[in-house]
Amino acid sequence: MHHNNLFTTMRSLKLIEGCKGTQVYALNSSPPPPPPPPPSSGEKLLQHLQDHLRVNSIRSKSSRTYPPPNQTNTVVSPDSLLPYGLPETDLLEPQIDPSLKFVDLMEKLAEVYRRIENCQQFEKSDAYLEQCAIFKGLSDPKLFRRSLRSSRQHAVNVHTKVVLASWLRYERREDELIGTTSMDCCGRNLECPKATLVSGYDPESVYNPCVCSGAAAVRSEINDDDVVPECSTSEEEDYDMSFCIGDDEVRCSRYKIASLSRPFKAMLYGGFREMKRSTINFTQNGISVEGMRAAEVFSRIRKVEMFPPNVVLELLTLANRFCCDELKSACDSHLAFLVNNLDDALLLIEYGLEESAYLLVAACLQVFLRELPSSMHNPNVVKIFCSCEGRERLASVGHASFTLYLFLSQIAMEDDMKSNTTVMVLECLVECAAESWEKQLAYHQLGVVMLERKEYKDAQRWFDSAVEAGHVYSLVGVARAKFKRGHRYSAYKMMNSMISDCSATGWMHQERSLYCSGKEKLLDMDIATDLDPTLTFPYKFRAVSLVEESQFGAAVTELNRIMGFKVSPDCLEMRAWISIVMEDYEGALKDIRALLTLEPNFLMFNKKIHGDHMVELLRPLVQQWNQADCWMQLYDRWSSVDDIGSLAVVHHMLANDPGKSLLRFRQSLLLLRLNCQKAAMRSLRLARNHSKSEHERLVYEGWILYDTGHREEALAKAEESISIQRSFEAYFLKAYALADSTLDPESSKYVIQLLEEALRCPSDGLRKGQALNNLGSVYVDCDRLDLAADCYTNALNIKHTRAHQGLARVYHLKNQRKSAYDEMTKLIERAQNNASAFEKRSEYCDREMAQNDLSMATQLDPLRTYPYRYRAAVLMDDHKEKEAIEELSKAIAFKPDLQLLHLRAAFFDSMREPADAIRDCEAALSLDPSHSDTIVLYHKSREPQS
Secondary structure (H helix, E strand, C coil): CHHHHHHHHHHHHCCCCCCCCCCCCCCCCCCCCCCCCCCCCHHHHHHHHHHHHHHCCCCCCCCCCCCCCCCCCCCCCHHHCCCCCCCCHHHCCCCCCCCCCCCCHHHHHHHHHHHHHHCCHHHHHHHHHHHHHHHCCCCCHHHHHHHHHHHHHCCCCHHHHHHHHHHHHHHCCHHHCCCCCCCCCCCCCCCCCCHHHCCCCCHHHHHCCCCHHHHHHHHHHHHHCCCCCCCCHHHHHHCCEEEEECCEEEEECHHHHHCCCHHHHHHHHCCCHHHHCCEEECHHHCCCHHHHHHHHHHHHHCCCCCCCHHHHHHHHHHHHHCCCHHHHHHHHHHHHHHCCCHHHHHHHHHHHHHCCCHHHHHHHHHHHHHCCCHHHHCHHHHHHHHCHHHHHHHHHCCCCCHHHHHHHHHHHHHHCCCCHHHHHHHHHHHHHCCCHHHHHHHHHHHHHHHHHCCCHHHHHHHHHHHHHCCCCCHHHHHHHHHHHCCCHHHHHHHHHHHHHHCCCCHHHHHHHHCCCCHHHHHHHHHHHHHHCCCCHHHHHHHHHHHHHCCCHHHHHHHHHHHHCCCCCHHHHHHHHHHHHHCCCHHHHHHHHHHHHHHCCCCEHHHHCEEHHHHHHHHHHHCCCCCHHHHHHHHHHHHHCCCHHHHHHHHHHHHHHCCCCHHHHHHHHHHHHHCCCHHHHHHHHHHHHHCCCCHHHHHHHHHHHHHHCCCHHHHHHHHHHHHHHCCCHHHHHHHHHHHHCCCCCHHHHHHHHHHHHHHHHCCCCHHHHHHHHHHHHHHHHHCCCHHHHHHHHHHHHHCCCCCHHHHHHHHHHHCCCHHHHHHHHHHHHHHCCCCHHHHHHHHHHCCHHHHHHHHHHHHHHCCCCCHHHHHHHHHHHHCCCHHHHHHHHHHHHCCCCCHHHHHHHHHHHHHCCCHHHHHHHHHHHHHHCCCCHHHHHHHHHHHCCCC
8 A cells, every 4th residue: 555655755755854862871780789787676777778778879969769679780979878767757748739629629519510511512521621620639530531531522623532532542551551552443432543533523423333444444445446547538528728747748627627626716717818728837836747647636536545645745735725625625634544653643744734734633643642651752742742833833723722731741740740841741731721720720730840840939920820810729839839938937827828718628737737836737737637537648747756756656556547548659658667667677578569569660768769679678687488478478468358468468479470460460459459540450451461361361451441431341351251261250350340230130140150150260269259259249139148148158268358248248138137246346356457347347236336336437447438428317317417417528528429429418408408409419410420319309409499
């Protein structure tokens, strides 16, 4: 096909020169580190770290950091080595959230819901994009992805479709899947790279079959007839004129050439001297003989697909010069179809921008965006996106938008918050911002980046602009920038005034605590935790304060409070740091392995030493395990519901066998249990990449699809895997995906068959225990309690401790309430993470005991919503409406939850406060637009009050 000659043809025109660079780092060998000292004290280990760093470091005084192990190191001077000693409270400060943040999030969610419901159809995409920006600051990535899909569904123009479809692809990080290319179609019309180039508003088209197969068939037909038509003898009488180009003559039909555009019609029929000539000299019009012949062919058949790319580009130039709209559209569309990789895009985008070819530029941008994040390291791509000239040229053809630069800003900030590229992208975002929320976000993000770059004056200016645009949270950035510039009291006054003027939130008190001292500082920290227990900084500050008083055990206990329900790398790092001082090397190593699972390139101790180095240092100080020992340890930790310990063991096993896809999959399951979805998806992708067989790869691809909301596609992957080879994981995936809906008796029977098939296939006890537990749940739903009890008992026999909960449910349904209570007590005693067990046990005891269990559940995990709903319901039963609302509001303030909002709306409705009920319904429907109970309540609340 002619496309094969694209590179040769384009480069021969010498319109663009590629520019590629490779950076090489040479590292000199260094002597091996000294042997570790005997682990007699924390101080000795810290001294050992210093000795190790003095010999093995590539950190220079400029900006280099410690590399992972197995790289050769360069000796540097000791005075550049940090950190030494223990963490200090003076060095701690919380990061400012780069997302939009609101004093009254529920009101904002309700407002955006109303905008989506009431705006014109063509405006829905932008409304959903605003919702995306709000959801980006929440902890559940599924909300963000759902709104992003809705924004793409309602996109009106090709540019927006291209950007949003590429963004959806990026959210799944398909660039990390081995064997895929950026232009591969996932089979969903919503993200299909061909569907995005189809103009027009058609929200229902996203549910249609993907257009790729149809496009392939059309192209196949074209290839079969890929011959340029010559002048036909049957049409010989039509040729009544010629265009002369040099010594060559191109015979044409005057009427058909005139039909190409008004300028041609005017030239050939409008009284000009060319009207009377049978031969017209066209030598000086910048088109070759081949190009003019192609124009003549197009005048007859209205197609360009048979011509090579260089000829189509000539036709595009001719079409622009003589205003041939139909010819330009055909060339634009055909050239857009030819863009399939980064080299194509870099070559063709110059033509597209020069000739204002909208679809061609869109196709080139689509490649750049689908190649993210790697394409942002290409200087030519950065120049197109970020230079003033590049942005202006994109804008001139309708391809510079806030949506585009919002996507690019996310990539740039994730890649390197402090880079010049990030600043340039955000400056473009500011230029494109038009609506109030767009300005708030653009100014705020630029302020955050400038703060990270220590450009405090500029940071304060951008934060001030965000505040003026209406983003109250940016006052935190203004205060921080003032503090960094030495105006501590001014920062304190600003936050003090904010707390007085607004409904106080956890982040307000957290920020004010930075600018005061002593008891006042600790009081603000405590209030921050009370208002929002998910903020990690107060726990870390209190822990380090205890370390400074040598109360190491109490410091670890403080960190454990938040680690019980929210695992983060910074808290794991700090707990490991303290454990080293306490000579608890096993505990330190466990936490470091877990944090490296969350962030494999994590730099510890104020970002000065790679986490892998700490693993190598600590390994000699703990008991050594072989792979068999690791499996035993994994069983023990899994059965005791010690998810962090299990993660550490899996990390250890992967160090010995990094290509073990089964272990990567186990890792993803543990990460999902810890609500670390981003890291879980990365582990799933690695499991897929390391698969040794096709049927295994299909299973992991199925889980990736399922976890990103594509249930039907996941089922198809499971069925395809089973058709190749029966396996436990394929049957389990299929059963799990099918059970994720309301099951009728026939469907339940089929799920039971699938799980029984899974149990007949080889697998380890960890997974079989889970399959037995799931099978027991289906039996319970089918009222087959004895079979369910057998499943749970068998699961317990192979150390699946969570089966206690299922067995308790069976006892409860058999009216054996005490046995159910005792069964949950066993789970509480055996599980390290047991907040859910306390919550469940509350169902099997009297009200007072239930209140105690639920109080314990909230203490262990404030994110669990059932205890708040239970306590609120009890208060309403006791006619304490105000206290019931306060109980729910306390949780809603830090966790916007559908069930909490629905219940509070119902309470407001019963109290005849329709405005508050409507607001909560709208906020809840923003989280789940299809929640039927809330929809009913919403309509009821909007009815006129009698």
